[in-house]
Every structure is written in structure tokens, then in C-alpha cells.
Amino acid sequence: xxxxxxxxxxxxxxxxxxLEAAGYDVSAGREESRKLILxxxxxxxxxxxxxxxxVPTYVEYGAADxxxxxxxxxxxxxxxxxxxIDLGFGACRMCVCGPVSLKDKLDQIPNKRxxxxxxxxxxxxFEGTKKxxxxxxxxxGSVELAPLIGLSEVIVDIVExxxxxxxxxxxxxxVVADISARVVVNRVSMKMKESEIVPMLDALRKQVAIxxxxxxxxx
Amino acid sequence: xxxYRFHTPDGVIDILPQExxxxxxxxxxxxxxxxxxxxxxxxxxxxxxxxxxxxxxxxATEDMYKMxxxxxxxxxxxxxxxIPVARLAATLLKDEKPPLRLSYIENMFRFKESGGGKxxxxxxxxxxxxxxxxxxxxxxxIALGITAALKTGLTDLQISIGQVEFFRxxxxxxxxxxxxxxxxxxxxxxxxxxxxxxxxxxLGLSDDAKELLDMISNRFGTYDVLDAFDQKVKNETSxxxxxxxxxxxxxxxxxELLQYVSIDLGMLRSLDYYTGMIFKGFTYEVGFPIxxxxxxxxxxxxxxxxLSAVGFCLGINLCLTALRxxxxxxxxxxxxxxxxxxxxxxxxxxxxATANALRETGLKVxxxxxxxxxxxxxxxxxxxxxxxxVFVDEEEDTEEExx
Numbered sequence: 001x002x003x004x005x006x007x008x009x010x011x012x013x014x015x016x017x018x019l020e021a022a023g024y025d026v027s028a029g030r031e032e033s034r035k036l037i038l039x040x041x042x043x044x045x046x047x048x049x050x051x052x053x054x055v056p057t058y059v060e061y062g063a064a065d066x067x068x069x070x071x072x073x074x075x076x077x078x079x080x081x082x083x084x085i086d087l088g089f090g091a092c093r094m095c096v097c098g099p100v101s102l103k104d105k106l107d108q109i110p111n112k113r114x115x116x117x118x119x120x121x122x123x124x125x126f127e128g129t130k131k132x133x134x135x136x137x138x139x140x141g142s143v144e145l146a147p148l149i150g151l152s153e154v155i156v157d158i159v160e161x162x163x164x165x166x167x168x169x170x171x172x173x174x175v176v177a178d179i180s181a182r183v184v185v186n187r188v189s190m191k192m193k194e195s196e197i198v199p200m201l202d203a204l205r206k207q208v209a210i211x212x213x214x215x216x217x218x219x
Numbered sequence: 220x221x222x223y224r225f226h227t228p229d230g231v232i233d234i235l236p237q238e239x240x241x242x243x244x245x246x247x248x249x250x251x252x253x254x255x256x257x258x259x260x261x262x263x264x265x266x267x268x269x270x271x272x273x274x275x276x277x278x279a280t281e282d283m284y285k286m287x288x289x290x291x292x293x294x295x296x297x298x299x300x301x302i303p304v305a306r307l308a309a310t311l312l313k314d315e316k317p318p319l320r321l322s323y324i325e326n327m328f329r330f331k332e333s334g335g336g337k338x339x340x341x342x343x344x345x346x347x348x349x350x351x352x353x354x355x356x357x358x359x360x361i362a363l364g365i366t367a368a369l370k371t372g373l374t375d376l377q378i379s380i381g382q383v384e385f386f387r388x389x390x391x392x393x394x395x396x397x398x399x400x401x402x403x404x405x406x407x408x409x410x411x412x413x414x415x416x417x418x419x420x421x422l423g424l425s426d427d428a429k430e431l432l433d434m435i436s437n438r439f440g441t442y443d444v445l446d447a448f449d450q451k452v453k454n455e456t457s458x459x460x461x462x463x464x465x466x467x468x469x470x471x472x473x474x475e476l477l478q479y480v481s482i483d484l485g486m487l488r489s490l491d492y493y494t495g496m497i498f499k500g501f502t503y504e505v506g507f508p509i510x511x512x513x514x515x516x517x518x519x520x521x522x523x524x525x526l527s528a529v530g531f532c533l534g535i536n537l538c539l540t541a542l543r544x545x546x547x548x549x550x551x552x553x554x555x556x557x558x559x560x561x562x563x564x565x566x567x568x569x570x571x572a573t574a575n576a577l578r579e580t581g582l583k584v585x586x587x588x589x590x591x592x593x594x595x596x597x598x599x600x601x602x603x604x605x606x607x608x609v610f611v612d613e614e615e616d617t618e619e620e621x622x
Contacts, residue, residue, distance in 0.1 A: 062506020082410040185410075188501045188508065191377045191481075194439070 001044050002196055004029075005064035007052035007073075011181055014089050015068040016047075018211075022203035044196070056081060056184065065189035065197065071179045072158055076118045082190055084201055085183040088212055094121060094176040097165055098147050098154035106173050109153055115139050115146035116156040125156065125176045144168050230339025237551035242342070242539055246324050248370050249344040249533070256363055258322035258346045263303035265326075269293035275521035277302055277492065284328045296328040300345045300532055301518065308349050309522035317350020317526060324535075338536055345512070345532030352516065352527035354463050357496045358470030360512060364500065364531040365476050368510050371538045372547050373502050378479045378510070379439075380498045381486035382464050385448070386435075388456030393428060403432075404487040410436050427451070435485045441468055444482045460495075467496060492518070498531070504544035509537045552583065557605050559587040559596040561612035570611045577609070 004019075006012035006029070016026045028040030029047040039046040050058055055069040056079040067081075070090055074083060096106065096114075106112075107130075115137040116122045126134045137152055144164055146152040158179060159165065159172055183204060190197060227233060234242060250260060269285060272278040272295055284296040297303065300323045308319055324344040346363060348356050361380065368376055386407070390400040399422055406414035415436065419429050431451050438444050445461050445468070452458060464482060471477050486497055493513045500510030512531025519526040542548050556577055560570035570586055577584045591599055593610045600608045 060506065062504075083414075084410050084412060086413040182413075186506050188506050190410075191379060191501045192375070192503055 001039075001046055002066060002193065002200070003046045003048060003064045005048050005050050005055045005058040005067040005069075007055050007069050008049045009052075011052070011068060011070065011090055012049060014181070015087070018087065018204060018207050021210075022200070022207045024200070024203075053077065059184050059186050062186045062188055065186050065193060066200075067184045068181060069184060071177065071182050072118065072121070074182060074184065075121045075124075075177060078120060079184075080187065082185040082187060083182050084185055085204055085208060087181040087183060087204075087208055088215075090179070090181040092158050092160040092179045093172075094118070094156065094179055095159045095172045096125070096154055096156050096174040096176060097144075097159065097170050098173050099169060100171045102154065102173055103171060106154065111135065112154060113137055113152040114154055114156055115143055115152035117141070117143055118156055121176065122156040144170060228339075232338065236553065237548070238539055238543070240551060241542070241548055242535060245371050245535060245538065246342070246344065249324060249367055249535075250322075252363075252367055252370055253322035253344070253346055256320075256346075258320040258348075258363075260322045260324070261304065261307060263297065263300075263307060263323065263325070265297050266294045267297065267303060267306075269295045271295070271306055272298055272302055275302070275518065277518070277521075282329055282331045284330055297325060298329060299327055300325055300343055301347060301515070301528075301530055304347045304530075305349075305519045305528065306522045308347075308526060308528075309519050309524035313524055318356075319349040319526075320346065321349070322346040341537075342535040343532040344535055345530055347528055347530035349519065349526050349528045351529070352514075354466035354496075355470060356529050357463070357514060358467045358474065360529045360531055361467065361480075361496075361498055362471060362474040362476055364498070364510050364512055364533065365479055367531075367533050368500055368502075368538070371533075371535075372542055372549075373509075373538060373545070375503050375545075376479050377481065377501045378498055379481055379483040379486060379501070380464065380467065380496060381483050382460040382496050383487060383490055383493045383513075384463070384495055385452075385457045385460035385484050386487055386490075388452065388454045388458070388460060389428075389431070391456060392452075392454040393422070393424060395422065401490070404490055407432065407435055407485050408487040410485060412436060439481045439483050441477065441480065441482060444484075448484065463496060496529070500533075502541045502545075505537050505541045507534075507537060509534050509541060554585050554603070554605050555582040556584045556607035556609060557587060557596065557600050557603075558584060558609045558611065559591050559593065560610070561593075562590075563613055566611055566613070570609075573609055573611055577607075582607070 006015055016029045019026050024045065025040065025043035028038045028045060031038050037046065037048050048058065048064055052069055052073050055067040056074055056077040058064040059067040060079040060081055072094055113135045114122050114126065117139060119136050119138045122136050126132050139146060143155045143157045146155055147170065148168060154173065156176060162172065165171060185197060253260065272283060278298050283298055286294050288294055304321050304323060312319065322345065324342065326340055326342050328340050330339060344367065346360065348360055365378060386404060403418050406418055415432050419432055434447065438447060445465050449461050468477065471480055486499065492515050494516040495514030497513030499508040501508055510531060510533050514529040516527040519528055558570045558574045560566040574584045574586045587596060596608055596610055
């Protein structure tokens with residue numbers, strides 16, 4: 001039995017589509033119910049529907065063998081996992097954003113206050129990459145508000161289309177990381193259930209390659 | 220204000236009789252095993268000066284439990300077994316002729332890890348083989364590690380063996396900076412193919428090199444893997460690492476333990492610490508390795524003595540968790556027999572003697588302290604699940620019956 005932790009919502013559906021295309025029976029995972037554990041004895045798959053930020057935790061502790069989760073969550077949670085496939089979907093960027101007037105002037109502000117839902121990513125970027133100490137303000141949503149109302153100078157957040165930013169007079173100042181959905185595997189499961197997990201990963205990789213080829217064609 | 224008097228702090232637990240008895244038995248078995256193999260046990264203090272761990276950059280500051288002594292010096296609680304033993308080997312044991320074979324079974328304290336069976340205070344049993352820098356010594360330690368894990372009663376065991384020198388050779392061959400090497404090794408260790416490809420691309424590595432990186436992430440096995448890599452690499456350091464692994468496999472084959480082992484050259488954790496072979500052991504139902512070790516030739520020199528070192532440690536609490544979840548904990552019997560006695564001179568003395576005689580045979584025996592009659596004693600035994608009842612009275616010396 002392989003236990004797969006999925007991030008509740010759109011990402012879960014896409015992950016199930018991919019597994020199905022790879023030849024797995026995922027009907028258990030599609031069951032419309034409030035059940036949190038969806039198990040199918042026959043296909044040997046068990047799905048757990050978890051909050052995205054909890055998926056890396058389930059997988060690190062071995063409660064789930066495999067997880068599908070956004071790179072943003074992986075960066076923020078910093079768990080000790082195998083991160084084996086970039087699924088390509090859910091693509092977006094983690095960025096430092098602020099008022100358009102700050103473009104190319106970010107480094108000139110001393111003692112910055114940075115608001116973010118992702119305090120760990122923010123700390124790693126400013127302290128690790130930029131070698132700069134900043135004051136991090138943890139928020140839980142509508143982070144764009146912070147620079148508008150003077151709570152912080154800039155924010156670190158996920159940018160998809162950039163529309164929310166534009167409508168509020170903000171812009172991307174620096175890109176922290178490219179984000180997309182990833183497949184993660186518990187380090188012990190990879191060894192103990194190798195005969196089941198490795199073929200599954202190979203099949204998934206093949207499907208991802210097909211999807212990517214399609215995307216190229218459409219372009 | 221919280222009232223914590225009913226609670227234990229985060230990450231530490233009470234161990235109840237059943238598990239405690241298994242744990243003690245396990246520790247006794249390990250102690251015996253280490254001793255049978257010529258490893259002498261040492262006991263290092265539960266607290267060390269912080270510098271012991273900090274000076275070699277062995278442990279991140281935030282992972283240690285720290286306090287200060289009355290002179291303001293920083294004290295750290297025992298974080299692991301290897302570093303104190305290395306300190307010992309370089310100081311009090313500095314005149315002992317190598318090789319040194321030392322072992323320990325101690326509780327460790329780590330601040331960060333918690334949950335999923337990983338505790339902040341946990342027991343580890345381990346060995347250090349100091350002053351022998353060859354594959355024979357590497358194999359001895361791996362073999363003892365496997366034997367120790369099997370001794371706990373676990374049967375499903377997988378051992379992955381790597382060699383950090385293999386990667387170091389590639390780093391030299393490709394002329395990578397320390398920073399790029401760290402970036403690449405982290406990506407490999409996480410099997411993060413995206414990041415490996417990106418880094419390889421940025422560094423302008425050749426197609427041959429990229430193929431090698433792909434093999435490192437995906438090829439596991441034994442001799443076949445070594446052959447495949449041997450054909451691919453040219454530099455001396457990597458080749459030497461492969462022949463070290465080959466010699467280790469040869470020895471493990473003679474130990475008759477080869478069936479547990481697979482080579483994984485993508486294990487690249489703690490590259491600053493390890494200098495050769497590294498290995499990890501896994502079983503079902505726990506998400507973390509239960510066993511880990513390797514060669515770390517530079518640790519003892521931090522304390523001023525040039526002495527190579529190889530060792531392992533076994534996570535005793537993790538083994539217990541695995542045994543429990545795999546339904547392999549032995550049945551627990553609190554008391555096997557109860558001895559009661561009738562009123563009258565000499566009866567109690569006879570009861571004590573009877574109890575001692577039974578204990579000699581290995582039974583767990585209590586003597587009734589409530590003056591119970593024969594019937595009441597039977598009822599008591601029934602209620603408490605005690606199999607054997609002995610009542611000493613005047614007519615006969617002893618009278619045995621099973622309930």
C-alpha cells in the first residue's frame with residue numbers, strides 16, 4: 001500500500017489526473033465525500049487530503065510515502081525529503097514586491113520591514129542570499145495591503161498574473177524562486193518500498209514529459 | 220500562567236513498564252554484543268562545554284540544549300555519542316595505542332527534532348573504531364551495525380551505503396567552487412532532479428557529467444552499480460572511493476550480510492563531517508533511518524590528535540517504535556508467581572525461601588504482604604493475572620497450583 005498525501009483543492013485534482021494518465025486507478029481519490037482518507041485496496045493506493053502546508057510534514061514523518069505539493073510550501077517548510085519530480089503545473093513565482101517607485105532601489109532602504117505569509121523563505125532570501133538583516137512581519141493573507149498602509153516597505157509573496165499587484169500600484173522588484181507543483185518522497189519509503197515507488201515515479205515522469213511536449217506545441 | 224505540573228516538556232516522554240522492560244533488555248543485548256566484539260564501553264558526562272560541539276562546527280547552535288555554569292561558561296547537554304568519545308580519545312586516552320574500539324549507550328538531547336517518533340531526548344547505542352583507516356574497518360562497523368539492528372528483533376532491514384569521496388573526486392575533476400559543490404550536493408542528496416539539472420546547466424557541465432549525475436540519483440544495487448560507475452569516472456579520488464566500496468562489499472559478503480545492503484552514491488549529507496564511507500539503515504513503519512554511521516577522519520583532530528575514525532549509532536527509541544508498529548514487541552509479564560503463607564511460626568521464613576527458590580529459576584515472584592488466606596490469594600492472583608500461586612502452610616512445606 002502506497003500512501004499519497006495531496007494538497008486539498010486544484011492541485012489534488014491535477015495530481016489525480018496525472019496518476020490516472022500514468023495508468024493508476026485513482027477512483028478512490030476522486031470520491032466526492034468529506035472523508036479525509038480515501039483508500040482502494042485493489043489498486044493499493046491510499047490518498048490523504050491535507051492542507052498544503054501539512055503535506056511535507058506527513059511525508060517527512062513517513063505517515064505518507066509520497067506527496068504532491070507546491071515548491072513554495074517546500075521552501076517554507078524546509079523538510080528533509082526527496083524532491084523527485086517537477087510536475088510543471090501550478091507554475092508561478094515567489095517575488096519581492098513593492099511600490100513601483102522602489103524599482104531598482106530596493107537595496108537602498110536600510111532596516112527594511114518585509115511582510116509575508118512565508119517568513120522562512122523571506123529570511124532565507126534576505127539573510128542567506130542577500131546577506132541583509134530585515135524585520136519580518138508574518139501575515140496570513142492579503143499581504144499586498146502591508147506596503148499600501150505603511151506596515152512594511154515590501155512584501156514577499158507568490159505572483160501568478162501580477163494583476164492584484166498592478167491594481168494596487170505594486171510591482172515585482174526581485175524574483176526569489178520559480179514555483180510549481182513537486183512530487184516528494186519520504187526517504188525511508190524510497191528504500192523500503194522501492195519496487196512500488198520507482199515504477200510509479202517513472203510513469204509520472206513520462207506523463208509530465210508528454211504534457212510538457214504538448215505545451216511546447218501549443219506555443 | 221500555565222500550570223505544567225502534570226506534564227512532561229515537549230519531546231520527552233515517560234516510558235511505561237512494558238516498553239521499558241523491552242528497552243532495558245535491548246540495551247543489555249547491545250552492551251553484550253559490543254563487548255563480544257571487543258568494544259569497551261565508556262560513559263561520558265551528560266553535559267559538556269559548548270565548545271566541544273561548537274569548535275568543529277559539528278552541531279548547529281540552535282540544536283543544542285544550553286545553559287551556563289556559575290562562571291558564565293556555556294554548557295551543552297549531550298548531543299551525540301561520537302564527539303565526546305573523540306574528545307576522550309584525544310585527551311584522557313591519548314597514550315592508548317590505536318586501534319581503539321569504544322562503545323556507548325546514552326541518552327542524547329536535541330532541541331529541534333520532535334514528533335513522528337523522533338524525540339528530543341532519546342537513547343542511542345553506538346561504537347567508534349579509531350585509528351584504522353581501511354575498508355576492513357569500514358566493513359566491521361557496518362556489519363556490527365546491521366547485527367545490532369537485527370538483535371533488536373527487527374527483520375525487515377535495508378542498509379544504504381555511500382561514499383562521499385566519490386562526489387569530492389567529481390568536484391575536483393569538474394573544478395567546482397566550494398559553494399557550487401555544496402549547491403550540487405544538496406540537490407543530489409534531495410534527489411531534486413530539477414535543481415540538479417539547473418545547477419549542472421549553470422555550471423556548464425559536459426553531457427558525460429550530466430549523465431553521471433543522473434546515475435548518482437537513480438542507480439542503486441551492489442557490484443553492478445560499482446562497475447557502471449567505474450566505467451564512467453576517470454579521476455583517482457572517485458575511483459579510489461569505488462574500490463573502497465568494492466572491498467567493503469567483499470567483506471560484507473564474508474560476513475554473510477550482503478543481502479541487506481545496497482549502494483547509494485547519492486547520500487551526501489554532512490559533507491563537512493564525513494570523509495569516506497557513509498551508511499544508513501531503514502525499516503518499515505518509521506519515517507526516519509534507525510541506524511546511521513560512516514567514516515569521519517577529521518573529528519578527532521579537532522581535539523588535537525590525528526586519529527582516523529569510523530562508527531555508527533543505533534536509535535534505540537526508533538527501534539522500539541518500529542517494533543511496536545510492526546507488532547513485534549514481546550508479551551509483557553509483570554509477575555509470574557505469588558507466594559502466600561498461613562499463620563504460624565516459621566511460615567513466613569519458609570515463604571521467603573520458597574520465593575527465592577522460584578526466583579532462582581528466572582521467575583518474577585512476589586510474596587503476599589496482606590496476610591491473605593489461601594482462597595483470597597487465589598482470587599488475588601486471578602484478578603492480577605498471576606499464573607502461579609504458592610501457599611505455604613503447616614501440613615506441607617509448599618503447595619503449588621496453577622490458576
